[in-house]
Amino acid sequence: MSEHDELFDRLKRATRLAEVPPPGVLRQALDAFAWRGISTALAAVDYDSAIDDDDSARVRAASRDRRLSFRGNLGVLEVSVIDDGQRLVGRVQPARPGEVQLRYPGRTDTAVADGFGHFVFESVEPGPVSFCWQPEDGASGFDTEWVTI
């Protein structure tokens, strides 16, 4: 068997079990382009209980709550996803009043952050989300990375 035939066989084996992504998945991938570059200051995930807690920490927490923290140059946004993923409570630092947007790929919810930077979202849906923080005093806010909740 020639070298090329061997490689071709590898190719066959490698593609044998692969699935075609469903059309809806491709549509979502194409639509993601609408979110291109709208972020100026991006806060990245710096803690995620789903990844960063080891098994024993998850057992000690005795809870399925998910905790996430996004950190950027302009501040920190922390959230907990509670009540089986239905509610989301969070706070921004530095603490100040303002508006938080919870962005889904196809729509946006808005909540008010109080003077402690605390905010709540109800009826949260699973899937990709990101946040946009805008302080009330007109100071610069920031967006977060997308993450799956």
Next chain:
Amino acid sequence: MVPVLGLARSGPPSTARGAMSLSEPSRGLAALSSPAVNEPAVDEVESLVSRAAGGDDQAWSALVERFAGLIWHIARTSGLASADAADVSQTTWLRLAEYLGALREPSRVGAWLATTARRESVRVARLAGRRVVVDPWSELERVQADGPDADAALIEAEESLSVQQALAEMPVRCRDLLAGLLGDPPCSYSELSARLGLPIGSIGPTRARCLDHLRALLSKSEFGSDAISAGRRWS
């Protein structure tokens, strides 16, 4: 078959196909009969990334056409049910849209997407109780836990992934040719000749050049060396 390569033929949104042909202007026979086929495809990918970063949605569609199968494969082989795999895929593309202009190595966007999808799959797989539709642990996970087939299954999964990643980075014309040859049943040389506008006599040599190109990409990829040794072991 040809699931990975055959995306364009398997009924994705028509924009993906249309954009692909528009964004990869046909270089026709010249590309296939000259060494152009052997140019590093990473340049092609790099240019798609920079055009997409500049707002070219056809370049974005071409990236989706190339890499959607790879991302889906990573999510599904992480043991995720399709609803969760769809979320991982969507989050991965949203992340790319966000970071398009800021990628340190645009030519390595395939590796960047693979890493992002893998990390996101781990997150989602660990969210206990999140919308479990089927047993979240795949056959592969069970095999790994159980015994002697574990290494072989893992090696096979990695091999499949690195080959698919390399395929996604190939020039369009090579991917079309290999897709035809990998079909079930495979296209005959005369069908391929008609489809690709190539003389029959040049299909064999073009196949050889494309496979050389694939080998070069594999040897450069992250898992390349492991995958190649694994491939030899099975041959």
